[in-house]
Amino acid sequence: MKVEAKILLGLGLFFGLMCAVYWNWSLENAGGVMMFAAMLLGFLPGSYYYWWSRRMKQRPEDNPQATQTQGAGVVGAFPGSSIFPFVMGMGAFFVVLALVFGIWLLVPGLGLVVWALLGGTAEGRRGGQH
Amino acid sequence: MPTPALPPQGAPDRSRRWRRVRRAAALPLAALVLSGCTVPGFGASAGVTESSKSAFHLWQGFSIGAVIIGALVVVLMIYAMLRYRRKGDHIPVQHQYHLPLEVIYTVVPILIVFGLFAATLVVENKATANPQTNVVVNVNAFQWGWQFLYPGTHALVYGQTTQSPTMEIPVNTNVHINLTSTDVIHGFYVHAFNFSRYALPGVVNQFTIRAQSTGTFFGQCTQLCGLYHSLMFFQVKVVSASDYAKWIASFNNPADIAAAAAALKTTNAELASGVASKNTYTKFGR
Amino acid sequence: MTDVLDPPVHVEPHDGGHEEHHGPTGILNWLTTTDHKVIGLSYTVTAVIMLVIGGLFAEIIRGQLATPNGTLVSLAQYNELFTMHGSVMIYLFAGPFAFGALANIIVPIQIGAPDMAFPRLNALSYWLYLTGAITMLSGFFTAGGAANFGWVGYAPLSNSLNTPGAGADLWIGGLLLTGFSAIFTGVNLVATIFYLRAPGMTMFRMPIFTWNMLVTAILILLAFPVLTAGLIMLYADRHFGTHIYSVAGGGVPVLWQHIFWFWGHPEVYILALPFFGMVTEIIAVFSRKPVFGYKGMIFATLTIAALSLGVWAHHMFTTGVVLLPFFSIMSLLIAVPTGIKMFNWIGTMWRGQIWFSTAMLMAIGFLFTFLIGGLTGIYLASPPLDFFTHDTYFVVAHFHSVVMALVLAGMAGLYYWGPKITGYLLNEKIGKAQFWFLFIGSQVFTIPLYILGLQGMPRRMAVYPHDPQWKMLNDLSTLGAVLIGLSTVLFVVNVVVSWKKYPAGDNPWDAHTLEWFTTSPPPHHNFYRLPQIRSERPTWDHNHPEHRALHHGEHEPAHENAGAKQ
Numbered sequence A: 001m002k003v004e005a006k007i008l009l010g011l012g013l014f015f016g017l018m019c020a021v022y023w024n025w026s027l028e029n030a031g032g033v034m035m036f037a038a039m040l041l042g043f044l045p046g047s048y049y050y051w052w053s054r055r056m057k058q059r060p061e062d063n064p065q066a067t068q069t070q071g072a073g074v075v076g077a078f079p080g081s082s083i084f085p086f087v088m089g090m091g092a093f094f095v096v097l098a099l100v101f102g103i104w105l106l107v108p109g110l111g112l113v114v115w116a117l118l119g120g121t122a123e124g125r126r127g128g129q130h
Numbered sequence B: 001m002p003t004p005a006l007p008p009q010g011a012p013d014r015s016r017r018w019r020r021v022r023r024a025a026a027l028p029l030a031a032l033v034l035s036g037c038t039v040p041g042f043g044a045s046a047g048v049t050e051s052s053k054s055a056f057h058l059w060q061g062f063s064i065g066a067v068i069i070g071a072l073v074v075v076l077m078i079y080a081m082l083r084y085r086r087k088g089d090h091i092p093v094q095h096q097y098h099l100p101l102e103v104i105y106t107v108v109p110i111l112i113v114f115g116l117f118a119a120t121l122v123v124e125n126k127a128t129a130n131p132q133t134n135v136v137v138n139v140n141a142f143q144w145g146w147q148f149l150y151p152g153t154h155a156l157v158y159g160q161t162t163q164s165p166t167m168e169i170p171v172n173t174n175v176h177i178n179l180t181s182t183d184v185i186h187g188f189y190v191h192a193f194n195f196s197r198y199a200l201p202g203v204v205n206q207f208t209i210r211a212q213s214t215g216t217f218f219g220q221c222t223q224l225c226g227l228y229h230s231l232m233f234f235q236v237k238v239v240s241a242s243d244y245a246k247w248i249a250s251f252n253n254p255a256d257i258a259a260a261a262a263a264l265k266t267t268n269a270e271l272a273s274g275v276a277s278k279n280t281y282t283k284f285g286r
Numbered sequence C: 001m002t003d004v005l006d007p008p009v010h011v012e013p014h015d016g017g018h019e020e021h022h023g024p025t026g027i028l029n030w031l032t033t034t035d036h037k038v039i040g041l042s043y044t045v046t047a048v049i050m051l052v053i054g055g056l057f058a059e060i061i062r063g064q065l066a067t068p069n070g071t072l073v074s075l076a077q078y079n080e081l082f083t084m085h086g087s088v089m090i091y092l093f094a095g096p097f098a099f100g101a102l103a104n105i106i107v108p109i110q111i112g113a114p115d116m117a118f119p120r121l122n123a124l125s126y127w128l129y130l131t132g133a134i135t136m137l138s139g140f141f142t143a144g145g146a147a148n149f150g151w152v153g154y155a156p157l158s159n160s161l162n163t164p165g166a167g168a169d170l171w172i173g174g175l176l177l178t179g180f181s182a183i184f185t186g187v188n189l190v191a192t193i194f195y196l197r198a199p200g201m202t203m204f205r206m207p208i209f210t211w212n213m214l215v216t217a218i219l220i221l222l223a224f225p226v227l228t229a230g231l232i233m234l235y236a237d238r239h240f241g242t243h244i245y246s247v248a249g250g251g252v253p254v255l256w257q258h259i260f261w262f263w264g265h266p267e268v269y270i271l272a273l274p275f276f277g278m279v280t281e282i283i284a285v286f287s288r289k290p291v292f293g294y295k296g297m298i299f300a301t302l303t304i305a306a307l308s309l310g311v312w313a314h315h316m317f318t319t320g321v322v323l324l325p326f327f328s329i330m331s332l333l334i335a336v337p338t339g340i341k342m343f344n345w346i347g348t349m350w351r352g353q354i355w356f357s358t359a360m361l362m363a364i365g366f367l368f369t370f371l372i373g374g375l376t377g378i379y380l381a382s383p384p385l386d387f388f389t390h391d392t393y394f395v396v397a398h399f400h401s402v403v404m405a406l407v408l409a410g411m412a413g414l415y416y417w418g419p420k421i422t423g424y425l426l427n428e429k430i431g432k433a434q435f436w437f438l439f440i441g442s443q444v445f446t447i448p449l450y451i452l453g454l455q456g457m458p459r460r461m462a463v464y465p466h467d468p469q470w471k472m473l474n475d476l477s478t479l480g481a482v483l484i485g486l487s488t489v490l491f492v493v494n495v496v497v498s499w500k501k502y503p504a505g506d507n508p509w510d511a512h513t514l515e516w517f518t519t520s521p522p523p524h525h526n527f528y529r530l531p532q533i534r535s536e537r538p539t540w541d542h543n544h545p546e547h548r549a550l551h552h553g554e555h556e557p558a559h560e561n562a563g564a565k566q
Ligand code: HEM
Pocket: C055, C058, C059, C061, C062, C082, C083, C085, C086, C087, C089, C090, C093, C094, C149, C150, C151, C152, C396, C400, C403, C404, C407, C445, C459, C460, C461, C462, C481, C484, C485
């Protein structure tokens, strides 16, 4: 986890430096703000990972000498199939079409999105279909 | 951010070394740039203004560098491909690192890059310099044509698409251009000047051109501006100082004067409504 | 070998093993799948269709430009065509092909993961991509036609005053959908790479392709939200009466350019890095050597990513309102890590045993074409040179050298990994013919454009009546475009001809990485067993334990005759 954290922190540091140089030199706000946000995007997850990396014990994937047996066990739930991504996608499609062709399309759009959210969550609780 | 204190003699030492490095990188390039007249143009042309020529020389310098580096890489690649074609089933030695080599092809490009940057700065400062001048043209781009207004005189030229309005300027004189747009973004581009600049609504872009030979040069809008963008032409006619004075004086009938006055007023009103005064968007680089 | 672990190591909560997956079949299977390989395959097919559509637009463009006063299409249609050509190629082909198609399939397998971290989110990404593509392209069927303000949609040309009509809104809507699709894929890739690596697969043992995809994903997360925000503001300007980008109400048109290119330049590397990764793997495998300077390669990738966020305004040098020196030096500096990569690729081939398969030929075609595109890019980083090449065909030629190199690399990827995904090889003879058409076509297409640009031909011109002497170079370029078109036909022919004809086996190329350790195609959840991972080439180490990679100054152990065994 250390390497992951350091990559993000390093990027954040670099963006921070670049932001300072650029903003002070150009006085141009749009780019300054965007670079500042980029810096945060490096620092926020980066420091979170770093914090964790000091608290957790070494994971097998971080151990250069790990054997495959160390990885045995449950990795996570990987649902084999689910209709809800498709439902959600269609919902988003209609929402976007509502931007173009009329507000009424939000009705089917948001309907599908809500259905997918509820259905997907319930499915997730069950651990997914296989 | 506080910088760690350097040993007293450290700082000058380092900066001197740095300057030496910069000079070492810049020298061959400068030599190439100076000898520009005898080297090929690599597709570009020198143009007719002072800055078009220095841009052209910079172009030649960059091209020589590109050709050398490109040739080196191509030779290495072709050599590797011919020499190390698969000849059997044996497995080659599995070398993976060669640190000195890697350092070399990291450091040398950095030096080249700083050389290119130094040369760029020199030419760039020339191209964007704005010396004081007494010939001023307000160029106003619109869909799909150009308006050239000569403040302080009654001269006004405008035309749409292939009518190609003509902007006249005197030779060997610094001509100050105030460029803006009334609607969308357009691009003011004259090939013979090796130069282009956006005409932005709400912003007055200023630059100076100094044409060194007379003639008529073709110009065209280069930034997509809608339906007739492909046909948004204009000309720049560079004439002698006396011809220029005659041309300006020819705008003397009452209709011309009224048109120029009206145009000046609308342009000023448009500019006043824009954000030209917001210095965050216009102030740097000069 | 003793270091192979059998039985399976990834135990799932419900089926507890690797029996074949029993889900719905047929169309319902396609709609409900969450298997990264099936989703990746859908992505691949969709993206290749987009390449063909975008290519057809390009052929019409080149047809129109074959004569100075072309009448194949009208001025209005021409604007729609190059806008949609650029949009389809960038938004719907190159990006999704890289991070939706190949990364989706290959990355989990390369790191020994059973699937992407969030399989359902992954499926959602695909549906957003597909609907986004449909949304954007459906502009052609509306009364006002498709979007016509260029793929960059500069304000104020893109506001409701200058471009009313549904086509523009559909363009925005399509970009919102594909933008979210990209963001979700980015999240998924980062989570997968951070959390689902196999034991022993430390970060510095990940294949370069996976590394590049990680960096690409981080760039996606940094850049795409900016574009999405910019598009929402553009939509608000168009429909809610705001004046964010219009001077009339106190807005700033250039703000759109800042936002667009703050996304747009990193996007260039979001497009390019995955293809760099593919080429790196392919060159190493077909030279039978490890990637030369593996760590330097990773360092170069990270440097490119870091710098790429600080160079956006090199697309705005001629606006006159950006800080020229800052953007100039940052852009020039990107040449350094890119050069490192170039030399590392050559170093990988050096003293190798180069096998010129179709995949390798395509990768070498990439090297040459990308070299041209990269060198001409250096000019554009210098403001005085950009002043006279900006918005001319020189720029069009520059980025087409780059994107045609990416197409070559993408084809290399398909020839290399296609057998892993489908279980069948493609025909090498047709493949090599395709390579020559594509490679020669790319050069014949781009090189005249460089010259035209330097002679002053601006881009986005439907006609050039003032300069009929440009016809000859334009015709040459059109010929190149036709050759490229033929190469695509050959590709389709190859797929049809080799359909299920040449079984690939698990590891037809004697390749290095984990995906070649499993079957072709891999089983549901990818692996029955995994080898011990002790370097970034676990499959190679497993197959050639006596030929591990050497460090600088290290010598091959005394087994010179061991090679004979292989
Ligand atoms: C079949 C090969 C291709 C041909 C013949 C081709 C041809 C062209 C031409 C002639 C233009 C300039 C149109 C104009 O400015 O008037 C253009 C623009 C463009 N092309 Fe391509 N192209 C090809 C492949 C690609 C690929 C693979 C990509 C990206 C992955 C791409 C991205 C673009 C973009 C972004 C533009 C700019 C559009 C704009 O100006 O808004 N092209 N193409």
